[in-house]
Amino acid sequence: MNEPMEELVTGAARDAGGWLGVLSVAQVATSADGTIVRWNRAAQELLGHPPQQVVGRHIAELLHPDADRSLGRSLWEAATSGRGVMGTVTAWHADGHPVELEIWASPVPDRRDDTSAVIVFAADAHAARRIRGTSAVWDGLFTRSPVGIAVLDTQLRFLRVNPALERMNGLPESAHIGQRLSRLLPEVNAHDMEEAMRTVIGSGRPVLDRRRVGRTPADPEHDRVWSCSYVRVEDPAGRPIGVIASLLDITDQQRAHTEAEAGRRRLALLSEASIRVGSSLEVERTAQELADLAVPRLADAVTVDVLDTLAHGDEPGPGLAAGVALRRLGKAPLAGSAVTGTLAPLGRTLAFPSAAPYTQALAERQPFLLARLDARSIASAARHTSRPAQLLKLGVHSLMMVPLVAHDLVLGVAAFYRTRPLGPFDGDDVTLAAQLAARAAISIDNARLYHREHDTAVTLQRSMLPQHITPPPGIQVAHRYLPASDTNEIGGDWYDVLRLPGGRAALLIGDVMGHGIAAAAVMGRLSASVRALARLDLEPQEIFTQLEAALEDLAEPMLATFLYAVVDPATGHCRLARAGHPPPALVAPDGTVRLLDLPPGTPLGVGGTRYATTDHVLAPGSALVLYTDGLIESRGSDIDERLAELTHALAGPFPSLDALCDGLLARLMPASADDDIALLVARIPARA
Numbered sequence: 001m002n003e004p005m006e007e008l009v010t011g012a013a014r015d016a017g018g019w020l021g022v023l024s025v026a027q028v029a030t031s032a033d034g035t036i037v038r039w040n041r042a043a044q045e046l047l048g049h050p051p052q053q054v055v056g057r058h059i060a061e062l063l064h065p066d067a068d069r070s071l072g073r074s075l076w077e078a079a080t081s082g083r084g085v086m087g088t089v090t091a092w093h094a095d096g097h098p099v100e101l102e103i104w105a106s107p108v109p110d111r112r113d114d115t116s117a118v119i120v121f122a123a124d125a126h127a128a129r130r131i132r133g134t135s136a137v138w139d140g141l142f143t144r145s146p147v148g149i150a151v152l153d154t155q156l157r158f159l160r161v162n163p164a165l166e167r168m169n170g171l172p173e174s175a176h177i178g179q180r181l182s183r184l185l186p187e188v189n190a191h192d193m194e195e196a197m198r199t200v201i202g203s204g205r206p207v208l209d210r211r212r213v214g215r216t217p218a219d220p221e222h223d224r225v226w227s228c229s230y231v232r233v234e235d236p237a238g239r240p241i242g243v244i245a246s247l248l249d250i251t252d253q254q255r256a257h258t259e260a261e262a263g264r265r266r267l268a269l270l271s272e273a274s275i276r277v278g279s280s281l282e283v284e285r286t287a288q289e290l291a292d293l294a295v296p297r298l299a300d301a302v303t304v305d306v307l308d309t310l311a312h313g314d315e316p317g318p319g320l321a322a323g324v325a326l327r328r329l330g331k332a333p334l335a336g337s338a339v340t341g342t343l344a345p346l347g348r349t350l351a352f353p354s355a356a357p358y359t360q361a362l363a364e365r366q367p368f369l370l371a372r373l374d375a376r377s378i379a380s381a382a383r384h385t386s387r388p389a390q391l392l393k394l395g396v397h398s399l400m401m402v403p404l405v406a407h408d409l410v411l412g413v414a415a416f417y418r419t420r421p422l423g424p425f426d427g428d429d430v431t432l433a434a435q436l437a438a439r440a441a442i443s444i445d446n447a448r449l450y451h452r453e454h455d456t457a458v459t460l461q462r463s464m465l466p467q468h469i470t471p472p473p474g475i476q477v478a479h480r481y482l483p484a485s486d487t488n489e490i491g492g493d494w495y496d497v498l499r500l501p502g503g504r505a506a507l508l509i510g511d512v513m514g515h516g517i518a519a520a521a522v523m524g525r526l527s528a529s530v531r532a533l534a535r536l537d538l539e540p541q542e543i544f545t546q547l548e549a550a551l552e553d554l555a556e557p558m559l560a561t562f563l564y565a566v567v568d569p570a571t572g573h574c575r576l577a578r579a580g581h582p583p584p585a586l587v588a589p590d591g592t593v594r595l596l597d598l599p600p601g602t603p604l605g606v607g608g609t610r611y612a613t614t615d616h617v618l619a620p621g622s623a624l625v626l627y628t629d630g631l632i633e634s635r636g637s638d639i640d641e642r643l644a645e646l647t648h649a650l651a652g653p654f655p656s657l658d659a660l661c662d663g664l665l666a667r668l669m670p671a672s673a674d675d676d677i678a679l680l681v682a683r684i685p686a687r688a
Contacts, residue, residue, distance in 0.1 A: 024042050024045055024046060024123065024124070025042055025121050025122070025123050026040065026042045026043035026045075026046045026047070026120075026121065026122040026123070027040045027042065027043065027119070027120070027121055028040070028043055028059070028119075028120040028121075028122065029117060029118070029119055029120070029206060029208070030059050030117065030118045030120065031117055032117060032118075033058070034058045034059045034060060034118075035056060035057070035058055035059075036054050036055050036056065036057055036058075036059055037055065037117075037208075038055070038206075038208055039051040039054050039055055043122070046099070046101075046122065046123075046124065047062065047091055047092075047093050047094060047099060048093050048094030048095055049062075049094045053094075059120075062091050062092055063089060063090065063091055063092060064090040064091060064092045064098040064099075085103075085104075085105050086102070086103065086104045086105075087102070087103055088100060088101065088102050088103075088125050089101055089103060091122075099124065100124070100125040100126060101122045101123065101124065101125055102122065102123055102124075102125045102128045102129075103120055103121065103122045104120070104121045104122075105118050105119070105120045105121075106118065106119050106120075108204065108206065108231050108232060108233075108234070117204075117205070117206060119206075119231060142162045143162060143163060144163075145162060145164055146164055147164060147246050147247065147248055148161070148162065148164045148165030148167075148168045148169075148226075148245075148246065148247035148248070148249075149161070149162040149164065149165060149244065149245070149246050149247075150162075150165055150176070150244070150245045150247075151233075151242060151243075151244055151245075152197065152242055152243045152244075152245065153241070153242045154201055154240055154241065154242055154243075155180075156180050156181065156194050156197055156198070156243070157178050157179060157180055158176035158177055158178065158179055158180075158181075158184070159177065159242065160173070160177075161173050161176045165247060167218060168216065168218060168226070168247060168249060169184070169185060169216045169217065169218060170216050170217030170218030170219070170220075171184070171216075171217055180194070181193055181194055182194055185214070185216055187214045187215045187216070187220075188212050188213065188214030188215070188216065189212060189213055189214060190214075192210075192212075193210065193212055193228060196210045196228075196230055197230050197243045197245070200230045200231065200232045200243055201232055201240050201242075201243060204232050204234075204240070206229065206230060206231045206232070207228075207229065207230045208229045209227050209228075209229060210227075210228045210229070210230070211225060211226070211227060211228070212225070212226040212228050212247065213225050213226075223251075224249060224251040225249075225250050225251045225254040226247045226248060226249055226250065226251075227247070227248045227250045228245060228246070228247050229245070229246045230243050230244070230245050231243065231244050262428065265297065266428070266432050269293070269297055269298065269432065269436070270432070270435055270436070270439075272293065273290075273293055273435075273436050273439050273440075274439070276289050276292075276293055277289045277290050277293060277436070277439050277440050277443060278439065278440065278442070278443025278444075278446070280447075281446065281447045281450045281451070282447060283306060283310070283311065283329065283444050283447045283448065284329045284330075286440055286443045286444050286447060287304040287306060287329035287330030287412075287440070287444070288304070288329065288330040288331075288332070289330075289440070290302070290304050290330055290414060290436060290437070290440040291303065291304050291330035291331055291332035291414075292330075292332045293436065294332070294414075294416060294433070294436060295332040295333055296420075298416060298429065298432060298433065298436075299416035299417055299418055299425075299433075300337070300339065300417055300418050300419045300420055301331075301332070301333070301337055301339040301340050301343070301396075301416075301417040301419070302330070302331070302332050302414065302415065302416050302417070303328060303330065303331050303340075303343055303344075303414070303415045304328075304329055304330030304331070304404075304412065304413075304414045304440070305326035305327065305328050305329065305330075305350065305358075305412050305413055305414075305415075306326065306327055306329050306404070306411060306412035306444065307324070307325070307326060307327070307410070307411060307412055308325040308326060308327045308349050309325075310327075310411060310412070310444075310448060311327035311329065323351060323352055323353045323354045323356070323359055324351075324352050324358065324359050324362060325349055325350070325351050325352075326349070326350045326351075326352065326358070326412060326413065327347070327348070327349050327350075328343075328344050328345065328346055328347065328348050328349075328350065329346065329347075329412075330346070330414075331343065331345070331346055334346075338394050339391060339394050339395075339396060339417055339419060342387065342390050342391065342394065343387070355380075358401065358413055358415075361401045361402070361403050361413055362403050362410050362412075362413055364403075365403050365405050365410060366403070367400055367401065367402045367403070367430045367433065367434055368400065368401040368402075369399075369400045369425060369430055370398065370399045370400070371398055371424040371425060371426070372397060372398060372424050373388075373391070373392055373396055373397050373398060373399055374392070375389075375392070378392060391417065394419070395419040396417045396418065396419055397418060397419065397424065398417075398418040398423075398424035398425045399415065399416065399417055399418070399425070400415070400416050400425050400429065400430055400433060401413055401414070401415045401416075402414050402415075402416070402430070402433045402434050402436075402437040403437070404437050404438075404440060404441035404444060405437075405438070405441055406438070406441040406442045406444065406445035407445060409445065411441050411444050411445060411448075412441075412444070414433070414436075414437050414440070416429075416433055466495075466496050466497070469496070469497045470497075470499075471497050471499075471505050471682070472499050472500075472503050472504065472505050472569065473503065473569070474503065474569030474570060474684065474685070475497075475505050475567065475569045475682055475683070475684060476657055476682070476683045476684075476685060477497055477507075477657070477680065477681065477682045477683075478656075478657035478658045478660065478661050478680075478681045479495055479497075479661070479678075479679060479680045479681070480661045480662075480665060480677070480678070480679040481493065481495070481676070481677070481678050481679075482630075482665070482669065482676065482677045483676050484630070484675055484676050492510075492511060492512025492513075492514055492519030492520055492522055492523035492560070492676075493509075493510070493511045493512075493523070493628045493630065493675075493676040493677070493678035494509070494510055494511075494523045494524075494526075494527050494678060495508065495509040495510075495626065495678045495679075495680040496508050496527060496530065496531070497680070497682070498530075498531060498534045498535075500534065500537060500566065501537055502568070503568070503569065503570060504566055504567060504568045504569075505566070505567050505569070505682070506534045506564065506565070506566050506567075507564075507565040507566075507567060507624065507626060507680060507682050508530055508534075508562070508563065508564050508565070509562075509563050509581070509626040509627070509628060509678055509680050510523070510526060510527075510530075510560055510561060510562040510563070510581070510628075511560060511561045511562075511581070511628045511629060511630075511676075511678070512526070512558060512559075512560045513558065513559040513560060513561070513603065514558060518556070518558075519558075522551075522554065522558050522560070523560075525550065526547060526550065526551075526560060526562075526604075529546065529547060529550050530543065530547070530564075533546050533547075539575075539613060540564040540565075540566065540575060540576070540577035540611070540613050541577055541610075541611040541612065541613055543564060544562065544564070544577065544579055544601075544604060544611045545611075547560075547562065547604050548604050548605060548607060551604055551605040552605075552607075557605060558605055559580075559603040559604065559605040559606065560579075560603060560604045560605060561578075561579060561580040561581040561582075561603050561604070561628075561629070562578065562579045562580075562581055562603075562604055563576070563577075563578045563579075563581040563582075563584060563626055564576070564577055564578075565584070565624065565626070567618065567624070567682065567684070569684050571617075572617050572618040572619060572620065572622075572684060573615065573616075573617060573618075574615070574616045574617065574618050574624070575613050575614070575615055576596065576598055576613065576614050576615075576616065577598070577599075577601070577611050577612065577613045577614070578598050578599070578600060578601055579601040579602065579603055579604045579609070579611060580600060580601055580602050580603035580604075580606075581601075581628075582627060582628070582629055582632060582643075583595045583596055583597070583598055583600075584596050584598075584624055584625060584626050584627075585624075585625040585627075585646060585647060585650055586616075586618070586622060586623070586624055586625070587622060587623040587624075587625065587650050587651075588619065588622050589619055589620065589621035589622055589686060591651060591653065592651070593647040593648075593650045593651050594647070595643065595647065596614075596616060597614075598614050599611075599612045599614065618684050619684075620684055620685065620686040621683070621684070621685065621686035622683065622684060623657070623660070623681055623682065623683040624681070624682045624683070625650060625660075625664075625679075625680075625681050626679070626680040626681070626682075627646075627677070627678065627679050627680070628675075628676065628677060628678040628679075629675065630675035630676050630677040630678075631646070631664070631665075631668055631669070631677050631679065632645075632646055632668065633675065642668070645667070645668060646664075646668060649663065649664055649667040649668060650664065657681050657683060660681055661679055661681055664679065665677070665679070
C-alpha cells in the first residue's frame with residue numbers, strides 16, 4: 001500500500017471507526033456546500049429524522065437553536081478545506097430535545113471544480129466519552145464493523161478488507177489482496193461494480209447504493225444482494241489514489257420487499273377477478289374471463305375446459321372412472337401465440353382416459369403441478385397424445401392444472417402454461433391459480449343453477465298459461481308471451497280470456513311481483529282462482545277482494561298487479577278495473593289511440609284498498625290492448641316517454657291482430673328483456 005493511502009486508512013480506522021460495533025454510528029454524506037445527500041438508518045435513529053425530511057437541507061439546519069452555530073460552521077469549513085475534522089456539536093432531535101454529538105468529517109475533493117463532498121460519522125457524545133478509554137475503540141471501525149469495508153487502488157485491486165467483508169465473500173483477506181473483484185468473485189455482477197468504481201475514480205462523485213447480486217463462496221447455493229457505496233480517496237495533492245467500498249447485505253430486506261410486491265400483485269389480481277370473472281350468468285363468458293385475466297400476469301397461455309355434460313346444459317356426470325369429456329370454453333391469448341395455436345380450439349370436445357393427468361386432476365380435486373417440463377415429466381401424458389411434446393418444443397417449461405370445484409362438485413379444469421424466463425410455477429402460483437379457479441367455479445356453478453331454475457320456471461310458466469284461447473262470438477283476440485332473457489329471472493306474467501254468461505268475455509292480464517319459480521307458482525294460483533271466480537259472474541272489484549284474500553294465505557307475502565275487463569261484444573259495453581297495473585290502450589276504428597283513464601288502484605296484496613270499476617263503450621272495429629310492464633319499462637327511459645312510444649306504435653295500420661302484436665314487440669321490446677312480457681289484444685269487429 002502506498003504511504004498516503006496507508007495513512008488515510010489506518011487513521012480513519014483509528015480515529016473514527018471504533019464506534020461501529022460499539023456505538024450506533026450515523027453516516028451522512030453532503031455536497032460541497034453542506035447540502036445533505038445521504039442519511040442512513042443510524043442517523044435516523046440518532047436524531048429521529050427520516051431521510052425524506054433531511055435530504056436536500058443544509059447540515060447546519062440540524063444544529064440546536066441554542067447551539068453555537070459558528071462552531072458548527074467553522075468545523076464544516078475545516079472539513080471542506082481538505083483537512084478533515086473531529087469535534088463536538090449540539091444537534092436538534094426531531095422530538096425537540098438537544099443531542100450532543102461527536103463528529104468526524106472527511107472531505108472527498110473533486111479536482112475539476114475545487115470542491116469537496118464530505119463524509120460525516122456521528123455518535124452520541126456522552127456514550128462515546130464513556131467508552132473512549134483507548135485508541136483500540138477507534139480501531140474497531142474497520143475491524144469490528146458489521147458493514148463490509150474494502151480499500152482498492154486505482155487499478156481496482158484489493159489493498160485491504162475488513163473481517164465483515166471476509167465473511168460476506170467467504171474468503172480470507174489474503175485471498176483478496178492484489179486481486180480484482182471480477183477475477184475473485186465471477187458469480188456476482190462484478191463488471192458492473194468495477195464500472196461504478198471507475199466512474200468514482202474519474203469523477204470524484206460517490207456512488208451510493210449500487211446493487212451487487214450473485215453468489216460467493218460464503219453461500220454458493222443461493223443468490224444474495226448487497227448494497228454497495230464507493231468513495232474516491234485522494235492524496236494531499238488531490239490525485240486519486242483508490243476507492244473505499246462499503247457493502248451491506250440486504251438479501252433479507254430485498255426478499256421481503258420482493259415477496260411483499262408479489263403479494264400486492266396477487267391481491268390486485270384477486271381483486272380484479274372479483275370484478276371481471278363471473279360478471280354474467282354465462283358459462284362460456286366466465287371461462288373466457290378466467291383465461292383472459294390470468295394472461296400474462298400469471299401465465300403465458302391458459303385454457304379452461306368444462307365438463308361436456310355441463311356445457312350442454314345437463315347435470316354433471318356420475319363419476320370419472322371411465323374417463324372424462326371436456327368442452328374447451330376459454331383460451332388466452334386467442335391469437336398471436338404459438339402455444340395456444342397448438343392447443344385445441346374453443347368449442348372442441350376433448351376426451352381423456354381415466355389415467356390421463358387431466359382426469360387425475362379432476363378425480364383428486366387437487367392442483368397438478370409440473371414445475372419443470374421435460375421429456376421425462378411428460379412421458380405418461382405422451383402415451384395418450386403428442387401435444388405435450390409439441391408444447392415442449394415451443395418453449396413451455398412449466399405447467400399446472402387446477403380443477404374447477406364448487407360446492408364439492410367438479411365442473412372442469414384450467415391449465416396454465418409458462419414460456420417466459422420467469423422461473424417455474426411455484427407454490428404461491430398454485431395457490432393463486434386455485435383461488436382464481438375457485439372464484440370462476442362458483443360463478444360457473446351459479447350460472448348452471450340459475451339456468452336450471454330459469455328453464456324450470458319457464459316450463460312452469462308456459463304450462464300455466466292458456467294453451468288455446470277460444471273467445472265468444474263477436475270478439476277477436478291475439479296474444480303473445482315472451483320470457484325474460486337467459487340472463488334475467490323469469491317473472492309471473494299471465495293473461496287469459498274467459499267466456500261469461502250472455503256472450504260476454506272476461507279479458508284479464510296480471511303480473512306477480514317477483515321472479516323465478518316462486519313467482520310462476522303464485523301466478524298459477526291466481527290464474528286458477530280468477531277462472532273459478534269469473535264463473536260466478538262477480539264484479540271486477542269483488543274478484544279483486546277475493547284475490548287479495550288468496551295472497552294473504554301465502555306463507556311468503558307477494559304482490560301482484562292485475563287488470564280485469566268484461567266486454568259485451570253485442571253492445572260494446574266494457575267494465576274495467578285495475579290494481580296497480582299499466583293502463584290499457586284503446587285503438588279506435590279511425591286509427592286514433594288513447595290510454596283509458598282508469599283509477600290506478602294499488603297492487604293486490606297491499607290490503608285496505610277499495611277498487612273502482614269504470615264503464616266504457618267500445619265502438620265496432622276498435623281494439624283493446626292489454627300488456628304487462630315488461631313492454632314499457634326500459635332502463636334509462638322515462639315511463640311517460642315509453643307510453644308515448646306505445647301509443648305511437650299502435651297508430652299505424654295493421655292487417656291483423658297478430659301483425660299488431662308482432663309490430664308492437666318489434667318496436668318496443670329491448671334487445672335483452674329484463675322482465676317478462678305478456679300482451680293481449682281484443683277487437684270487436686266492425687259490423688258488415
